[in-house]
Amino acid sequence: MIVVLTGGTGGAKLVEGLYLELDPNDLLVICNTADDLEVHGLYVAPDLDTVVYTLAGIVDRAKGWGIQSETFTTLQRLGQLGEETWFRLGDQDLATHLVRNRLLNQGQTLAQVTARFTKMLGIGAQILPMSNDRVETRVKTHKGEISFQEYFVRDGWGDSVEGLALVGVERSRPAPGILEAIGNANGVILCPSNPATSIGPILAVPGIREALREVQAPIVAVSPIVQQRPFSGPAHKLMAHLGMEVSSFGVAHAYRDFLDLMVIAKEDSELIERIGTLGIQARATLIGMEKTEDKKRLAQELLTLL
């Protein structure tokens, strides 16, 4: 069993590569849920949905999230009814949120709802939220404290970050099965996702980081940073706010208490030695994942390393 920790778009590409290279039954994916939010009264889980849509083969590949050939008819009318429309909920996507919201209101857990989706969409791998409990990343900017999606989507991550908080994380529990899966894993992979607000929240759920420290199986991380820039999104700003160095070394440093191996971009090979001072082996390779072949090649390389 390979256990994978991931956020949304960047991480989902590697998850897809692993899904194609592994027997799906041998893959368990743990998703960040701290970016989840309520939109038009519905519970929306962007990272979970991106991974589900990706493995179901229906993701919009150009955007890396959402469903392909999506339309926005409901959203347009929501706007005409005076609602905010900065969070671009598509018509197909909306079905996911309607079903999830109904089942959550009926008392099912987020993990149970996610299992239903994977089953209905024919996904062989297991996909778990990091927790069934609500954990919420809050970002402080000059506008006050806002949700991650308000910072990221609505405001286009242009504002400087004055604070980051993970509301509810102290009381949260790992979703059932996570600690056992990590304990029994043959290998653990941390996807090239934002270490501050994607992988960070997963590691902050009490018990998960401790389980990674104790596991015998090798743990490998793929860097989301090339030179001093992330592949996409605001990871550099959020890392800098948390006092992390914005580099593959900074990522390795954030995981230094449990990481065995750091996979970094060829352009960063001069960092191998410095990462080694943390007691972490580093390997430079092609980590861009534009095409399916790139995803499969990187996945295969990671599986060989493990």
Add this chain to the structure above:
Amino acid sequence: MIVVLTGGTGGAKLVEGLYLELDPNDLLVICNTADDLEVHGLYVAPDLDTVVYTLAGIVDRAKGWGIQSETFTTLQRLGQLGEETWFRLGDQDLATHLVRNRLLNQGQTLAQVTARFTKMLGIGAQILPMSNDRVETRVKTHKGEISFQEYFVRDGWGDSVEGLALVGVERSRPAPGILEAIGNANGVILCPSNPATSIGPILAVPGIREALREVQAPIVAVSPIVQQRPFSGPAHKLMAHLGMEVSSFGVAHAYRDFLDLMVIAKEDSELIERIGTLGIQARATLIGMEKTEDKKRLAQELLTLL
């Protein structure tokens, strides 16, 4: 002020005629809500929505309900996720239900939410639910007790009716403003809607029927029955179950304690004398409303009569 009592499609046609013939500020419409239901976790009010969409000029005229040029993208995906799709929620229509559901969950009343829609859609007339309290028509067939929409839409009203109940009606209160509007009206119009399950529930809300009995202004009803058949839907089956005669006389008889004038089809003019025995004047005219001109002509005729 003209006060109108209505159900969905048939009634909405007359409401449209009245809206076009009157100063919109002089029109107050009271809608049946006993057909309301929860679909995919959202509160749906079919009769209210039909009237709102009709007066907003966005109704699907061919069907008489729903929004024109509607698409069903979300519904299709809901089906792929294993959900029931017999209630045909369109993508545009869904926006209404999302907004309403969110506002109801925030504690607004159905009347407040409806007022928001009329304002956002530029409707000058006032549209009120018969009650802010939940009243539900339950139909008993050989399948057991089902909702009105299950009987009507899902099962195509093919099953024989063994029972009808209006759950919650005893405890319900008229929406704020209804009793005052009836008391101050210059005339009251009962639309050609099903007397058993559209007008009937409105009259069953404690206080409304009593207010109609006491009002000085004239009250006129338009028959939904021509010869022994309704213009559309299962009114004949439901009327028969309640022991009503399936005819314009039967409709007049159901309203005999407050009705002044019954407008019936030309084909039924032989009923004028019989309706007269109830102390109700009857008038035979063209009551079909295929085209906008028909609606306006009938509305004008009613306003002249009042």
